[in-house]
Amino acid sequence: MSTIVSLDKYIEDAMRANTHPAKLLTLSNMLREVFGVELQDLIPGIEKKLGSKVLGVRGSADLMFSKVVFEIKVDLDKEEDDAKQQLKKYFQALYEKYPEMKFVGIATDCIAFKSYLPVIRNKLVEDIHDISLIDLSKASVTEAILWLDSFIFSKPKIRPTAEDLKWRFGPYSPTYSLAIDVLKSLWSEVEEEKDVKLKLNLWAKNMEIVYGSKPELESFIAHTYLVTNLVLEHLGDVKVVPFSMRLERRALQLASAMSLMNYFSSKSDIITIDNVANRMAVQFFVEEAWVRSNEAFPLFEVLKKLALK
DSSP states (O other): OOHHHHHHHHHHHHHHOOSHHHHHHHHHHHHHHHHOOOOEESSTTTHHHHSSOOEEEEOOTTSSOSEEEEEEOSOHHHHHHHHHHHHHHHHHHHHHHOTTOOEEEEEESSSEEEEEEEEEETTEEEEEEEEEEEETTTSOHHHHHHHHHHHHOOOTTSOOOHHHHHHHHSTTSHHHHHHHHHHHHHHHHHTTSHHHHHHHHHHHHHHHHHHSSOOOHHHHHHHHHHHHHHHHHHHOSOSSOSSOTTHHHHHHHHHHHHTHHHHHTSSOSSOOOOHHHHHHHHHHHHHHHHHHTTSOSOHHHHHHHTTOO
């Protein structure tokens, strides 16, 4: 049975299902037939403590998140608050059992799907925040498949189109949300260092000149993810990044040096990195990463995506 036919049949079955067992059966069938994965009890024996099983699928070994937890409702619009409370309990139980792992939650009535991440402070899941949502009755088959597979990553033969990359790594993907959380945590450890403050200030000043207002810290973190991820994405399956992250510092130094002429002719105490210097520094970063990784990624493709070629 083709993916399109399977998904169409699933939507029909989901709309007819009006009890929790029927919804559970429908979701289980869809995950098996369309994605080839099975719903599992992620913490066997926890049912007595929580009052319900923690059902989900195990993530691929190369994902940032280890498991995807499902909370199934008959009508998500009416039961979303309860679904979020249940996911919060599941996240806490999973964190206590697997403290080093990352988890993503999905609340669904098998038509509407809403995804969430836990907010963990001092070893307690204090809250959950949403990532993205999709309504299968309104989305195209392609959108539905790509959204769901951005969590499950079960379809290795999906052609890596711009649309696929958007769902898997873009701003509304689970990978992006988890990466941003990790980068924010890392930032809190280094934000008081002199070199780090300098990099942020130079970047913020440059963005203010280009866009007319000073950007928030979240934008700096997002840019870090997107530019670095583009290089790492093209490295393929590597266990160790084959170049030092100090390369970023050298690129910033190059951009600053190339901007000195404008700096000396101005009255400002800040070296403003102009567009030419910025482009040259980014190109230097990418080309050096390419050389140090023994040409492990397609240089021209990365430069083209960054509009440098």
